[in-house]
Amino acid sequence: MTKKEKILLKASIALAAVFAVAPASNAMHIMEGYLPVGYCVAWGVICLPFLIAGFISLKNRIRENRRNMTLIAMAGAFIFVISSLKIPSVTGSCSHMTGTGLGAILLGPAAVSVLGIIVLLFQAVLLAHGGLTTLGANTFSMAIAGPFVSFGLYHLCRKLKVNSRVSIFLAAFLGDLFTYCVTSIQLALAYPSEAGGVGASTLKFLGVFAPTQLPLAVIEGILTVVIVIGLETYAVPELKSIGFLREKEAK
Secondary structure, three states, X not given: OOHHHHHHHHHHHHHHHHHHOOOOOOOOOOOOOOOOHHHHHHHHHHHHHHHHHHHHHHHHHHHHXXXXXXHHHHHHHHHHHHHOXXXXXXXXXXXXXXXXXXXXXXXXXXXXXXXXXXXXXXXXXXXXXXXXOOHHHHHHHHHHHHHHHHHHHHHHHHHOOOOHHHHXXXXXXXXXXXXXXXXXXXXXXXXXXXXXXXHHHHHHHHHHHXXXXXXXXXXXXXXXXXHHHHHHHHOXXXXXXXXXXXXXXXX
């Protein structure tokens, strides 16, 4: 990472920290216009350091080996297709798979933040899925929070000598569920319950999401395992170029 890149990343982290504490307690794809303007701006700014880190990560991977572009494109396409299949859940939002666990496992969570915001932008413009004003909130839940959980859980499972297939399934499954936990909190912060505040509102949103999201998370975990098996069969050079196979063999 160059000196300029480090300065830019540090500046964005400081700015994000300021906005992270801005939303008060009064205050998945969340649709256009559903969140107050202040929350839209705050979530967007909070995403900045992750997006900058992701851009640097992707740039370095492509610089190391241009063959990595194949897996990067595949991970982005997987996110776009799988997250476009939505099931209505509550007014102003919907349930769907995220597809970000695969990219997080293969490329790291920072890189997925960039892929995720690109996908969300195209979906908002072309499919009216999500929105431009809620792009920051949707990016944080789907392309940042979920992938970091998937990445951390996958590597934790591998350190604990858990079977690789089980590790991949758990990472994708729980990363998907965590995305919706974050979405529920985002909605609760914007629209707290009069009786129980943010906590009660969060539980209410989680309860509405759960019936559709739990089976979708299971399906996403299975699909992610199947995709990785396919890549290990037909894309060995590409997986070696990003260090995925070497990592598995070492463990």
